[in-house]
Amino acid sequence: MTSSSAANSGRSPADVDLSVAIGALRFRNPILAASGTFGYGLEFAHLVDLNRLGGLVTKGLSREPIEGAPAPRLCETPSGMLNAVGLQNVGVRAFVEQKLPALRKFDVPVLVNVFGYCQEDYIEVIRVLEDTEGLVGYELNISCPNVKKGGLQFGNDPIGAAEVTRVARKAAVKRPLWVKLSPLIADIGLMARALEAEGADALTVANTYPAMAVDHRTRRSRLGNLTGGLSGPAIKPITLRLVWEASKAVKIPVVGLGGIETASDVLDYILMGATAVQVGTASFTDPRASERLQAKVREALFDSNLFNISELRGKFHAEIS
Numbered sequence: 001m002t003s004s005s006a007a008n009s010g011r012s013p014a015d016v017d018l019s020v021a022i023g024a025l026r027f028r029n030p031i032l033a034a035s036g037t038f039g040y041g042l043e044f045a046h047l048v049d050l051n052r053l054g055g056l057v058t059k060g061l062s063r064e065p066i067e068g069a070p071a072p073r074l075c076e077t078p079s080g081m082l083n084a085v086g087l088q089n090v091g092v093r094a095f096v097e098q099k100l101p102a103l104r105k106f107d108v109p110v111l112v113n114v115f116g117y118c119q120e121d122y123i124e125v126i127r128v129l130e131d132t133e134g135l136v137g138y139e140l141n142i143s144c145p146n147v148k149k150g151g152l153q154f155g156n157d158p159i160g161a162a163e164v165t166r167v168a169r170k171a172a173v174k175r176p177l178w179v180k181l182s183p184l185i186a187d188i189g190l191m192a193r194a195l196e197a198e199g200a201d202a203l204t205v206a207n208t209y210p211a212m213a214v215d216h217r218t219r220r221s222r223l224g225n226l227t228g229g230l231s232g233p234a235i236k237p238i239t240l241r242l243v244w245e246a247s248k249a250v251k252i253p254v255v256g257l258g259g260i261e262t263a264s265d266v267l268d269y270i271l272m273g274a275t276a277v278q279v280g281t282a283s284f285t286d287p288r289a290s291e292r293l294q295a296k297v298r299e300a301l302f303d304s305n306l307f308n309i310s311e312l313r314g315k316f317h318a319e320i321s
């Protein structure tokens with residue numbers, strides 16, 4: 001028996017409270033499945049007990065269906081993965097008609113990831129979703145090219161990001177609005193404060209990193225789309241710092257994600273100020289990754305003599321030694 005478990009005698013990991021609140025939303029545990037890596041949830045229902053997940057964020061939905069990028073769309077890299085799916089999705093109306101009725105039967109909080117190429121696209125997707133039941137909130141993906149600004153990503157431009165958050169906030173009357181940041185920002189604190197001021201209820205930090213993988217023999221890209229987004233353990237140290245900077249800058253909750261595979265990864269993000277986390281690439285190797293992590297996080301907290309995950313949040317010691 002370890003000294004910590006001796007101190008906990010009479011109690012077990014089952015007594016550890018993993019529940020968290022993000023604004024008005026309550027989650028039974030802080031581990032959500034990340035957008036684009038868990039389909040619309042339904043595709044995983046035969047492998048994963050959706051009713052045990054902290055929550056799930058759907059694949060990004062647009063105003064009209066999108067066929068996506070040419071193959072190959074995925075490519076393994078050291079400690080990570082590149083993807084160039086090209087935001088393929090069925091479109092918001094088909095989601096509401098064909099996917100949501102089945103998804104509603106599960107007891108899992110569902111957020112819809114929303115994207116567009118101009119402000120009107122975002123407004124229209126939210127408008128369609130506002131008329132439906134069975135969702136707890138919206139997550140805006142602002143790592144998208146803004147066609148009205150010559151393809152500059154909303155998410156790399158604090159003014160564009162603030163504007164799209166403002167119009168989405170007005171459209172999202174019924175539900176909380178989370179904004180998912182691009183990791184390519186000069187000053188994430190500035191961006192985080194701007195989005196908080198526009199009414200974002202939480203910030204999701206962060207999306208993938210623009211990257212490439214090529215083959216010098218064929219002289220071609222390993223992705224059909226030429227460039228892609230890097231995810232997986234390779235990005236965790238970079239995103240961890242962003243989560244720290246963002247959570248110091250704002251009062252609204254921060255949801256951290258990037259390279260989470262283990263209970264320590266989850267708790268590192270919580271330590272740096274995240275209230276909850278999302279699991280993306282890890283679901284490709286183990287579709288049950290987010291479900292399994294709960295038990296491991298409970299055990300890790302129990303071993304540290306902590307019985308409520310919130311006791312660890314933001315408790316990083318920042319003194320310089």
Ligand SMILES: Cc1cc2nc3c(=O)[nH]c(=O)nc-3n(C[C@H](O)[C@H](O)[C@H](O)COP(=O)(O)O)c2cc1C
Nearest residue numbers: 034035036060083141206207231232258259280281
């Ligand atoms: C195949 C794939 C598709 C993705 N699609 C979306 C998407 O539609 N919207 C979005 O906001 N993020 C999308 N992402 C980004 C992930 O949600 C997540 O931010 C990123 O992968 C970092 O987390 P990870 O290292 O745990 O995968 C996608 C990622 C992957 C790998």
